[in-house]
Amino acid sequence: MSTLVGYVNNITETVSTIFEGMAITFSHFARRPMTIQYPDRIEKPVQETLPLRYRGILEVDLDICTGCLACERVCPITCITIGIEMNKETKQRAFSHFDIDICKCMYCGLCAEICPTGSIRHSQEFEGACYNPAGLVRHFAKEPVPLYKPKKGGETDPKLAMKAEVGLKYLDEFATPEGKAAGAEEG
Amino acid sequence: MSEAPHNGGEAFHTEDMTISMGPQHPSTHGVLRFIVKTDGEVMSEAIPDVGYLHRSIEKIGEKVTWHGYVPYTDRADYLAAMFTNQAFCMAAEKLGGIEVARRGEFCRVIACELNRIASHLISVGTFGQDIGAVTPFLHALRERETINNFMEEICGARLTYNYIRIGGVGYDILPETCARVREFLDHFEPIVDEYNRLLSYNKIFVERLANIAAITREDAFQYNIVGPNLRACGLKWDIRRDIPYSVYPELEFDIPVGTGEKGTLGDCYDRYIVRIREMEESCKILRQCLKMLPKGPAIAKVARKFKPPAGEVYVRVEAPRGDMGFYVVSDGSEYPYRVRIRTGSFTAMSLIDKISRGLMVADLIALIASLDVDAPEIDR
Numbered sequence: 001m002s003t004l005v006g007y008v009n010n011i012t013e014t015v016s017t018i019f020e021g022m023a024i025t026f027s028h029f030a031r032r033p034m035t036i037q038y039p040d041r042i043e044k045p046v047q048e049t050l051p052l053r054y055r056g057i058l059e060v061d062l063d064i065c066t067g068c069l070a071c072e073r074v075c076p077i078t079c080i081t082i083g084i085e086m087n088k089e090t091k092q093r094a095f096s097h098f099d100i101d102i103c104k105c106m107y108c109g110l111c112a113e114i115c116p117t118g119s120i121r122h123s124q125e126f127e128g129a130c131y132n133p134a135g136l137v138r139h140f141a142k143e144p145v146p147l148y149k150p151k152k153g154g155e156t157d158p159k160l161a162m163k164a165e166v167g168l169k170y171l172d173e174f175a176t177p178e179g180k181a182a183g184a185e186e187g
Numbered sequence: 188m189s190e191a192p193h194n195g196g197e198a199f200h201t202e203d204m205t206i207s208m209g210p211q212h213p214s215t216h217g218v219l220r221f222i223v224k225t226d227g228e229v230m231s232e233a234i235p236d237v238g239y240l241h242r243s244i245e246k247i248g249e250k251v252t253w254h255g256y257v258p259y260t261d262r263a264d265y266l267a268a269m270f271t272n273q274a275f276c277m278a279a280e281k282l283g284g285i286e287v288a289r290r291g292e293f294c295r296v297i298a299c300e301l302n303r304i305a306s307h308l309i310s311v312g313t314f315g316q317d318i319g320a321v322t323p324f325l326h327a328l329r330e331r332e333t334i335n336n337f338m339e340e341i342c343g344a345r346l347t348y349n350y351i352r353i354g355g356v357g358y359d360i361l362p363e364t365c366a367r368v369r370e371f372l373d374h375f376e377p378i379v380d381e382y383n384r385l386l387s388y389n390k391i392f393v394e395r396l397a398n399i400a401a402i403t404r405e406d407a408f409q410y411n412i413v414g415p416n417l418r419a420c421g422l423k424w425d426i427r428r429d430i431p432y433s434v435y436p437e438l439e440f441d442i443p444v445g446t447g448e449k450g451t452l453g454d455c456y457d458r459y460i461v462r463i464r465e466m467e468e469s470c471k472i473l474r475q476c477l478k479m480l481p482k483g484p485a486i487a488k489v490a491r492k493f494k495p496p497a498g499e500v501y502v503r504v505e506a507p508r509g510d511m512g513f514y515v516v517s518d519g520s521e522y523p524y525r526v527r528i529r530t531g532s533f534t535a536m537s538l539i540d541k542i543s544r545g546l547m548v549a550d551l552i553a554l555i556a557s558l559d560v561d562a563p564e565i566d567r
Contacts, residue, residue, distance in 0.1 A: 014390040021385045034329050053343035076255030108258035108349045
């Protein structure tokens, strides 16, 4: 008799717990869907909704790059290669190449933090698929670009000043470990 | 194929069959292979064959600088990268005698506990999926997605964070993020109850796990089982409480242990339910940390060319997969002399052969899922 009672109890318990689970599943019909149709049916590109600290594909603004090679040295995977040559005629040092191998990059953010002018930074771009691995090596100096020399007392060229400001703003917002931006939370 | 020691009667000549489960099997959680000897459905032996995901992370440690090694530690256990970050940074700080900024310590604990919830969500979600319940997996991943978004706000990456640095943390946690985490906790705690109703107390699920592959306390000691798997055997051992580090001594939290509520002590169900309870405890810790978050810098001043004095240290942290240890030797140069990582999943592998004898093949899946082994952590 007891085995029969146990048998029936088992069945009732199984059925009741299954229906409890099903009730939760069905309650999701009334909730907001969590999935989105990517990339066709989204309101605005995902790149625009990403937080500022998002570490996407690296980009370099060579106009404000001083050529200090700090990023090349700090990169643990040596995916950044920089070449600087002296132009014999103008006696000016210029980048002969500035390549970043996106294949190798592990998006650790060490280079962007160490940059004094904020010229190398992580963009919000993450879609980097291409058919050829060579296409993933980003060449930033297609022709020789002269090095940027920060002027004392602020930048005078308005175009460069704007770029320098963007870089410094990025540095501020990307890495604020000193606690400048954030105060303590009130309980 | 080898001849079985026992012949099933004179008329029948039976042989054990050796089959290979994995390395591409979806329920082995990564590339992990088991050499299984079966007699029909019953296994007589299951030998784990590790090494398919070896990336020589320990060796790389000897070739990169102290700061540069932190992003590599992410890859040692990518489901819980915060903990590997923290363990290595703690080792470096201990060697260099650096005191971590107080705000940095709290930021670390917040990030780590968020990461623990995310890791346990993956664990319990895939557990259900391995057993055959696909819906709970999606529920778990939905919550994990929110945590990933927080991580993106905090440190800019979703999986390999490189957030915890030597001396503190790389980026400060902003007040907006704190508010959003608090909102998430209010939303998440009822979700755990819902998840329990959906999966944990489901009769079929319980029947599949109760009394399966129970680990005794002696076995757990002898094979060095750590973390939630050890606590499921009824032993209250948590590095956060017993060998305190960071600011955990200031926080109040319980240590959930297995009680054998549905079957024997230390069975698969206990290992499962301990993880569910740990997520609730993590929520408690997070609430306290968000309240206590002090002002000040989040990182201490550390030289760019960090050169700790010669010496060796061993530090342990309580990762989601148990006691994680970093043994680091310094010879006073810019590079670590030797880095050795000790992880919980690797020791759990050694026990599988012993407790899988006499189990059904389908129960081996439950056993692997309940141990929450993670292939990158086994091989490093």
